[in-house]
Amino acid sequence: MLASLLNRLLAHDHTSKVALAGYAGRVVRLVLPAFSGTLGIQPDGTLQDVDMPAEATITLSPSFFSTWLFDREAASRKVGLNGDEQLAAAIGQILSGVRWDMAEELSSLIGDVAANRLTWFAERVGGIPGAIGSRLLLELGEYWRDEAPLLARKQHVAEFCSAVDTLRDDVARLEQRLQRLG
Known part of the structure; x- marks a missing residue:
């Protein structure tokens, strides 16, 4: 199912198909919140559902999609790459460029x-x-x-994180001081 959906999008994106064709024979697993699939990359740049061990896994967390709406850079940090991370990153980069032409x-x-x-x-x-x-x-x-x-606003979260970091460092220094005294 996942392969047919992606192939439908790839049918209108020759550049992405050519890029994927460079990884022909490789197997990746794409894990989405609602479903997942193991995909074999074909020589023509299409994808096929396969029942094989994946060389790499790309995992999109449930919070990825809501974060993507507000901050695409932050959303990219919510993508999990496992296995052959270079392969996962390359395939993820190619698939992220595919757009639906309504x-x-x-x-x-x-x-x-x-x-x-x-x-x-x-x-x-x-x-x-x-x-x-x-x-x-x-x-x-x-x-x-x-x-x-x-x-919370992004600035408030950053300020809070900074305050927590400062407190953690202060506590660590206090622990060291107490150890020297005791």
Whole structure:
């Protein structure tokens, strides 16, 4: 299932398929919060579900997706790489560049002109469903951070972490001092 989904996206991204083809014969496991799959990379740059041990594993934590909406750099730190980390990083980099072309998908159902107009309209009205969801999450995040403080600001978290580090260092120095005295 995972391979067919990714292959559908790769069908419109020749550059990513060529890049993946360079890793033909390699096996990676992709672990998402809802499902996972072991994927064999084919010589044509497509993926195939396989029942083999993976050389590398890429794990996306549940918090990856919500973090990605706000801070893509921080989200990249929530990706787990196991096994052959160079292979996992390379495949992760290739797959992160794959994008869904909604107009292309719709054109096979309703025609090119209608698909382009519908896509244009969706972007003007508020974006495709994924963008609407991300905007909603951004708005909720701002509300929870500013109006009903359930979330901390990045600066406040950094200040708190700095204070904890300072306290830890102070306690370590105090322990050393007590050991010398006692």
